[in-house]
Amino acid sequence: MKIIFWGTRGAISAPKPDQIIFGVHTTCIEIRNENDSLLFDAGFGIGRYSDSLPNKSGIYHLFFTHFHWDHVQGIGYFIPIFLPSTYLYIYSPWTIERLKKQLNYYFDYSFGPFSSIEDKNLSSHILYNSLTGPVEMNGFTIGFFGTMHEGNCYGYWVAYQGKKIALITDHEARAVDSYKFWGTDYDVVIHDAQYTDEEYQQVYRGRGHSSFSLAIENSQRMGAHTIILTHHEPLRTDAELLIIEESLRQKYPDLRIILAREQVIYEI
Ligand SMILES: [Zn+2]
Numbered sequence: 001m002k003i004i005f006w007g008t009r010g011a012i013s014a015p016k017p018d019q020i021i022f023g024v025h026t027t028c029i030e031i032r033n034e035n036d037s038l039l040f041d042a043g044f045g046i047g048r049y050s051d052s053l054p055n056k057s058g059i060y061h062l063f064f065t066h067f068h069w070d071h072v073q074g075i076g077y078f079i080p081i082f083l084p085s086t087y088l089y090i091y092s093p094w095t096i097e098r099l100k101k102q103l104n105y106y107f108d109y110s111f112g113p114f115s116s117i118e119d120k121n122l123s124s125h126i127l128y129n130s131l132t133g134p135v136e137m138n139g140f141t142i143g144f145f146g147t148m149h150e151g152n153c154y155g156y157w158v159a160y161q162g163k164k165i166a167l168i169t170d171h172e173a174r175a176v177d178s179y180k181f182w183g184t185d186y187d188v189v190i191h192d193a194q195y196t197d198e199e200y201q202q203v204y205r206g207r208g209h210s211s212f213s214l215a216i217e218n219s220q221r222m223g224a225h226t227i228i229l230t231h232h233e234p235l236r237t238d239a240e241l242l243i244i245e246e247s248l249r250q251k252y253p254d255l256r257i258i259l260a261r262e263q264v265i266y267e268i
């Protein structure tokens with residue numbers, strides 16, 4: 001499997017010249033096998049993903065963790081959605097009715113370029129799927145679990161050829177966490193780590209995001225040796241993130257700790 005982060009930032013895209021290494025787009029993560037891809041969330045990163053496609057139309061599988069703005073705002077820049085030969089399968093544990101209502105609410109005509117996600121002018125085929133348990137497609141098995149974050153948020157797990165990845169984009173990890181329900185057999189955990197430990201303790205406790213230490217300790221409890229931290233604080237610079245990454249590697253020498261960089265391919 002390969003993991004590609006098309007968006008790594010939490011909350012807002014924050015383009016500044018000192019944020020080139022880790023990137024500036026909001027969340028979109030691709031998991032790819034030899035032939036097929038799964039997409040998780042449609043922050044502005046999904047626009048960069050579609051820019052990269054040689055053929056824009058096709059079949060796409062898009063899983064939503066939740067519907068905070070930073071996880072849906074890129075869908076109008078996902079070029080395949082305007083093409084008649086595109087089939088976009090949308091997945092969420094939410095009911096189809098609630099899913100449609102939420103997306104139509106975001107994309108009413110005042111936001112353009114389409115009057116709703118079901119607009120007749122939007123020529124692609126959009127197919128909604130409400131997840132009730134694990135699903136299998138293109139060799140992947142995908143399941144979900146609830147996370148500690150406002151907005152009825154979910155994490156996902158993806159298994160393929162004996163490897164298992166967890167995607168936890170938005171979650172406030174606690175000392176006693178939900179890992180007992182999520183499993184302890186992960187090779188890789190992708191985890192929300194928006195705050196430094198000091199920021200978390202002094203300001204952001206209870207905001208629905210994790211500190212670096214809480215994210216790593218939660219991922220460790222889930223069995224992961226490779227831990228990829230994402231949902232970077234919007235204004236954090238490359239220089240700051242590089243220093244944090246190095247200090248975490250020194251603090252946890254037995255783990256492979258990576259702060260997610262946009263458009264870098266991570267082989268699993
Ligand atoms: Zn978020």
Ligand SMILES: [Zn+2]
Binds near residue numbers: 066068149150151170
């Ligand atoms: Zn959120």
